[in-house]
Amino acid sequence: xxxxxxxxxxxxxxxxxxxxxxxxxxxxxxxxxxxxxxxxxxxxxxxxxxxxxxxxxxxxxxxxxxxxxxxxxxxxxxxxxxxxxxxxxxxxxxxxxxxxxxxxxxxxxxxxxxxxxxxxxxxxxxxxxxxxxxxxxxxxxxxxxxxxxxxxxxxxxxxxxxxxxxxxxxxxxxxxxxxxxxxxxxxxxxxxxxxxxxxxxxxxxxxxxxxxxxxxxxxxxxxxxxxxxxxxxxxxxxx
Amino acid sequence: xxxxxxxxxxxxxxxxxxxxxxxxxxxxxxxxxxxxxxxxxxxxxxxxxxxxxxxxxxxxxxxxxxxxxxxxxxxxxxxxxxxxxxxxxxxxxxxxxxxxxxxxxxxxxxxxxxxxxxxxxxxxxxxxxxxxxxxxxxxxxxxxxxxxxxxxxxxxxxxxxxxxxxxxxxxxxxxxxxxxxxxxxxxxxxxxxxxxxxxxxxxxxxxxxxxxxxxxxxxxxxxxxxxxxxxxxxxxxxxxxxxxxxxxxxxxxxxxxxxxxxxxxxxxxxxxxxxxxxxxxxxxxxxxxxxxxxxxxxxxxxxxxxxxxxxxxxxxxxxxxxxxxxxxxxxxxxxxxxxxxxxxxxxxxxxxxxxxxxxxxxxxxxxxxxxxxxxxxxxxxxxxxxxxxxxxxxxxxxxxxxxxxxxxxxxxxxxxxxxxxxxxxxxxxxxxxxxxxxxxxxxxxxxxxxxxxxxxxxxxxxxxxxxxxxxxxxxxxxx
Numbered sequence: 001x002x003x004x005x006x007x008x009x010x011x012x013x014x015x016x017x018x019x020x021x022x023x024x025x026x027x028x029x030x031x032x033x034x035x036x037x038x039x040x041x042x043x044x045x046x047x048x049x050x051x052x053x054x055x056x057x058x059x060x061x062x063x064x065x066x067x068x069x070x071x072x073x074x075x076x077x078x079x080x081x082x083x084x085x086x087x088x089x090x091x092x093x094x095x096x097x098x099x100x101x102x103x104x105x106x107x108x109x110x111x112x113x114x115x116x117x118x119x120x121x122x123x124x125x126x127x128x129x130x131x132x133x134x135x136x137x138x139x140x141x142x143x144x145x146x147x148x149x150x151x152x153x154x155x156x157x158x159x160x161x162x163x164x165x166x167x168x169x170x171x172x173x174x175x176x177x178x179x180x181x182x183x184x185x186x187x188x189x190x191x192x193x194x195x196x197x198x199x200x201x202x203x204x205x206x207x208x209x210x211x212x213x214x215x216x217x218x219x220x221x222x223x224x225x226x227x228x229x230x231x232x233x234x235x236x237x238x239x
Numbered sequence: 240x241x242x243x244x245x246x247x248x249x250x251x252x253x254x255x256x257x258x259x260x261x262x263x264x265x266x267x268x269x270x271x272x273x274x275x276x277x278x279x280x281x282x283x284x285x286x287x288x289x290x291x292x293x294x295x296x297x298x299x300x301x302x303x304x305x306x307x308x309x310x311x312x313x314x315x316x317x318x319x320x321x322x323x324x325x326x327x328x329x330x331x332x333x334x335x336x337x338x339x340x341x342x343x344x345x346x347x348x349x350x351x352x353x354x355x356x357x358x359x360x361x362x363x364x365x366x367x368x369x370x371x372x373x374x375x376x377x378x379x380x381x382x383x384x385x386x387x388x389x390x391x392x393x394x395x396x397x398x399x400x401x402x403x404x405x406x407x408x409x410x411x412x413x414x415x416x417x418x419x420x421x422x423x424x425x426x427x428x429x430x431x432x433x434x435x436x437x438x439x440x441x442x443x444x445x446x447x448x449x450x451x452x453x454x455x456x457x458x459x460x461x462x463x464x465x466x467x468x469x470x471x472x473x474x475x476x477x478x479x480x481x482x483x484x485x486x487x488x489x490x491x492x493x494x495x496x497x498x499x500x501x502x503x504x505x506x507x508x509x510x511x512x513x514x515x516x517x518x519x520x521x522x523x524x525x526x527x528x529x530x531x532x533x534x535x536x537x538x539x540x541x542x543x544x545x546x547x548x549x550x551x552x553x554x555x556x557x558x559x560x561x562x563x564x565x566x567x568x569x570x571x572x573x574x575x576x577x578x579x580x581x582x583x584x585x586x587x588x589x590x591x592x593x594x595x596x597x598x599x600x601x602x603x604x605x606x607x608x609x610x611x612x613x614x615x616x617x618x619x620x621x622x623x624x625x626x627x628x629x630x631x632x633x634x635x636x637x638x639x640x641x642x643x644x645x646x647x648x649x650x651x652x653x654x655x656x657x658x659x660x661x662x663x664x665x666x667x668x669x670x671x672x673x674x675x676x677x678x679x680x681x682x683x684x685x686x687x688x689x690x691x692x693x694x695x696x697x698x699x700x701x702x703x704x705x706x707x708x709x710x711x712x713x714x715x716x717x718x
Binding site: 020022072125129130131132133134135136137139141143149150153155156157158159165166167169170173213214215217232234 | 380462463466467480498499500502503504505507509510512514516517663718
């Protein structure tokens, strides 16, 4: 239960208290996958042995990420290990991730790690997200993603629900759209798959307005499809 | 149709207007503002000295609203804030169509008594189904009827036209009413609605959406009470009428609890811009730009492409014009081969430049060779790769030459007017000489009266054309 301050900078301020729950990565991805969104599957492992067995089953190279209801920014606490190629590396990475999370966030509850196959290389990093604006309600955002998204601020917004035309315009408004359109030998990414993903997110929010915030960051955009490799969801709980 | 349609209709087309208040609270500003009101105006006042002054102004004064022997369509309250509730009850009893509360000192102060009084006003208005415009505003204007909300605003048929203005700010509304007619933009209706207590931006927009006298809607907005409702009305309006939105309060800071990158980046400004684009409306950043875009849309030509054909008199301005148009998101492509073939027959490259822009001063005698100027504009008009045409008239140098050779000016202006009428493509004329504002205004006025679209700088021309093309593309369904 947490108070959530909704604030408009446009002269009509109000404060609303609603109770919120952050889904962990496993829960968030399950919710999105159910709706047909292209997300990289992730499984929870509570011990090093479980992590190694899961990685062997889903295939190497693998990635591990800390799972905790109290840690939102996983890489900030050293909670991410990428490109693991053997069970031994997975075991070592599990211990390392848990230890650095314990040191960086001693009060955090640690559920284990999310094990997922490494996404293939070469995708452009895009962010797709949802939040609730105090004046206009649910809005969707797209932008050039990755960890620098708040520095670059190359994003565009629309209100949900979204039409195909809106989705296309969101992409065309990005200053860095040439990264997606192909340059210097890099092929263009699959714009229609991105448009489709925006429409899927819009549809999901229409069915699930209790989703208050959503980050798919990054979504890897390839010439032949898109894949969300990390997901963050904040739900409004019934009172 | 707006839920306040009937009340707003009575206010905007009022047959009987009453101003309640005294000199100390600025009621005389209202009486002077309504000096040209072509219908019946009453003042409501009991103070003998004030009454004498009011009657000396030629205004009929009564001691109370109930003494007015005919239905009151619109009343303005210019009384101390503590007296507003009882004055409003009077209005309700007399079944006044709509009431503007000019008085300030309510929720905008953030102070307890102001907020309490505003809630009291709201309760009275709701109970009586009374439209209260404001409080803290300048109310409605209809220049055609001389229904003005400030002294010095133009009125009568000269000031009337197809453009409506709605604004949260009284000053911006008054300024628009003074300025727009002077720049050739006639006003259908204008309303300043201040604290937006009973009716909000969406209600005024909804009224203007179905108003037959309005074909372009301009608005100054700081915030809207119900964003979704405003968006819905906006979306219903833009397919038939352009809506130009000037947003104030974009730099105010705020904070919120952050879970996601999205929420961190979802500033009100970013969301507003997305909403405007999604609804097919036009976003501008100043009153200059508001009027520039309105004039561009009213000029009656449209284009769905960004490609501009540019003409300037000399080298430097043609280079800068290209920079400005390109930076604004327009394109300045080379012309078709056939166009250069036609130009080769008369274009002088010595002292000029053939390309796009056409550096054409020597070819058209700095604008005085009307025949060559006409041929040049025709080439751009007939070029299938050009969507927009812009001509820089040469600024200060040309003002001097026009003064020195007055008889040579009219043929050129006649040609520009004829081309503006005949052209299927939007045609913008730039006259930039900021150090000679009076002459520029006079010359632009001459050109505007003949239907030529003029701008005070290439930047303003480029921005207005860009915004207009975005709207024309939206309306035509071009992605």
